[in-house]
């Protein structure tokens with residue numbers, strides 16, 4: 298499939314693609330920075346104004362459709378996304394550096410999410426509640442918020458927008474979507490699927506550009522009644538403050554510093570495979586990526602040896618090439634962050650067991666490649682054990698026993714996901730009970746989210762609401778309580 302590298306994508310406002318920017322922003326391929334993947338608009342606050350006005354005008358007619366009617370648009374969008382899967386996955390791989398198989402998997406997930414929520418339009422959305430008046434009928438029903446602002450990061454440019462936009466729409470909201478600029482070409486192609494599904498004008502609007510300019514305009518807009526955000530903690534907190542001040546409903550999904558515990562009775566081969574997959578797939582750029590590996594001292598040596606040996610087998614290169622298991626960091630800024638943390642780890646006194654360097658020369662010359670890196674001798678209070686790196690770097694920390702391992706695992710401001718490897722059922726149960734994380738997994742890697750299950754973090758990872766599955770309804774609707782009495 299040929300990708301048009303010179304293509305300029307407009308904003309999608311009130312049912313029309315609009316290119317008005319004379320100097321659009323270029324989107325670069327992090328595997329080969331000589332390649333421009335496409336261009337997007339460098340929008341202004343007035344474009345957000347136009348988008349919100351369109352979304353507000355579309356809101357009443359859209360909410361008056363039946364759930365089944367709204368669902369039929371989502372089914373159409375799912376079919377279109379499925380037809381374009383290869384092209385969109387390739388764009389994703391080129392724009393963000395996620396390997397092609399993972400990009401295809403993510404796009405297929407987008408299709409599945411759309412179909413899941415399309416069906417939700419037919420589900421019951423309220424309860425009958427016994428009234429104290431025997432002649433009355435009392436019930437609750439779910440109603441939409443109105444206009445929802447969707448702000449997304451670059452690391453899942455298909456799945457995250459879809460898991461926000463699909464429930465927003467099915468529950469009767471209209472949308473203004475602002476993607477991360479680093480992956481905005483992929484996001485534009487996702488919006489094209491909604492547009493080509495024939496959604497009424499203004500139901501979905503798309504505006505690209507700087508977070509500070511258009512993000513602020515969207516977050517501060519009095520006609521935007523709900524804000525759903527995934528991204529860094531710093532941006533999320535700011536969005537939360539602004540939304541709270543003006544009384545908008547908001548939902549924040551932010552960072553993680555996800556641990557895996559390797560108990561002394563773990564299946565080490567399984568644990569190593571899952572640690573590598575959890576830590577290094579997507580170049581460590583998943584919010585649920587494994588970044589702390591807490592190992593029982595009895596098995597430290599064999600685990601470490603196997604982990605290093607298997608890590609050295611990872612094939613690294615251009616995200617769209619066959620046989621590549623790990624691509625580059627997604628941007629120059631991300632590469633710099635990763636390299637800075639590797640330096641910090643060395644200065645803090647941790648030992649580099651493998652990796653630790655930027656990859657240069659040959660096919661790596663024009664990309665943001667960094668070696669998968671394992672630090673040992675890490676103490677829980679070191680910065681590399683506390684701060685989110687968002688790259689292929691793991692910190693090995695030794696634990697005396699499960700109690701110690703859990704204390705280390707919980708010694709974090711974050712609480713997004715966590716996993717344990719053990720064959721002992723009591724250890725599994727203790728971990729499930731005592732681990733402070735929104736997603737806990739047993740004998741499986743820390744990364745792994747299923748679209749039909751609630752997803753979100755504890756502590757500083759989230760604003761404590763949940764996304765996906767049935768939980769999405771909580772955010773995208775308000776409850777109206779109805780009391781009806783005849784004469």
Ligand code: NAD
Nearest residue numbers: 449450451476477508509512513528529532550551552584
């Ligand atoms: P980011 O916070 O830099 O950007 C996220 C989005 O916010 C982008 O669209 C950006 O343009 C926008 N933005 C920036 N400033 C803004 C402002 N002032 N007002 C409104 N919007 C603004 O995050 P990122 O670098 O794109 O993504 C990486 C982060 O996302 C990591 O911290 C990662 O853990 C987190 N993440 C979390 C989850 C989760 O579900 N918890 C999932 C994926 C990624």
